[in-house]
């Protein structure tokens with residue numbers, strides 16, 4: 376086993392560490408949290424200029440053709456500085472480029488991938504519906520009826536990250552009402568500015584600089600050539616997108632955990648009580664040690680998943696485990712971090728409160744911890760509990 380990064384991977388890490396130090400200073404990150412619903416355009420342009428939007432897109436379509444390990448390295452550096460920015464930077468690749476790469480046709484690849492890689496196009500995944508996200512097969516109601524050279528889409532979607540700035544929506548719709556749901560879903564690329572689409576922001580607790588929305592489709596016309604892959608095979612195609620996304624979410628939680636740890640450690644080394652720094656009290660040392668243990672466990676499992684993915688092995692169960700372990704690390708780091716700061720942890724001007732608000736989103740999205748555990752349990756051969 377080799378736990379060392381290659382020279383190229385070290386270079387990528389250093390490049391993004393330097394980028395974060397220069398472009399994602401704490402005051403700016405705080406300003407985005409208070410004022411932005413998405414990373415500002417000039418920041419997105421700077422990220423695109425160093426290749427961030429095309430990390431995993433093959434070189435022939437304008438990307439860098441890198442793997443999951445390199446993507447984790449980039450996203451870990453960005454998420455440690457600002458998890459919202461990391462999500463803004465990753466969303467179009469995960470939800471626009473990946474489904475097209477996995478199942479799109481050559482025309483779609485040539486049309487969209489270079490423009491995602493350059494940062495010209497932004498994208499969202501419109502899967503979850505108001506009736507539920509966990510039991511999506513039971514909850515989905517949005518329909519697409521074929522009418523000549525187009526589909527007519529009606530319905531609504533809930534919790535769609537980045538839709539308010541997106542150019543396109545990877546949208547999961549019912550195309551056959553007569554069969555079991557999983558055999559009647561399709562994936563459509565929908566122009567987010569199409570007539571009949573209304574997008575409304577949802578106010579949320581954290582992750583402010585990567586806003587979330589509800590979307591309404593009222594007789595939206597979508598050209599048939601915007602079907603991704605095979606009609607009615609959308610459910611199976613979607614699974615290819617969601618497993619890698621679990622690694623991505625894990626890295627976001629890891630970034631939150633590392634940021635909260637760094638903040639709390641720094642505070643513990645400076646704050647004085649009883650004539651000593653509070654970092655000399657054993658209980659606070661144990662808090663920090665406990666966080667560090669969780670962070671290291673999460674990092675190891677995440678990079679193992681990335682390696683499994685890059686080497687073409689199955690990683691669905693490990694990705695569900697990584698998602699949970701990383702969430703736990705971020706929860707512990709945010710909670711103990713606040714405790715280490717004492718009363719100041721509760722003040723909005725200290726960043727630890729942002730980590731406390733941000734980590735919570737990762738527990739439900741893209742799948743809840745409870746559901747992730749269901750999948751893990753099923754992998755032991757236990758009966759399906761849902």
Ligand SMILES: Cc1cc2nc3c(=O)[nH]c(=O)nc-3n(C[C@H](O)[C@H](O)[C@H](O)COP(=O)(O)OP(=O)(O)OC[C@H]3O[C@@H](n4cnc5c(N)ncnc54)[C@H](O)[C@@H]3O)c2cc1C
Nearest residue numbers: 500501502503507508509534535536739740741743745761
């Ligand atoms: C901020 C945010 C951003 C999001 N971004 C996107 C996005 O970009 N695109 C998108 O499509 N979706 C997005 N989502 C949706 C997200 O994937 C769903 O919230 C998630 O799947 C959970 O669905 P739900 O919120 O409807 O909860 P529900 O499905 O109603 O679940 C409620 C509770 O019941 C539990 N539960 C349900 N079924 C079971 C079971 N069988 N066993 C045990 N427990 C169970 C759940 O774990 C949860 O605790 C986002 C959500 C949030 C909060």
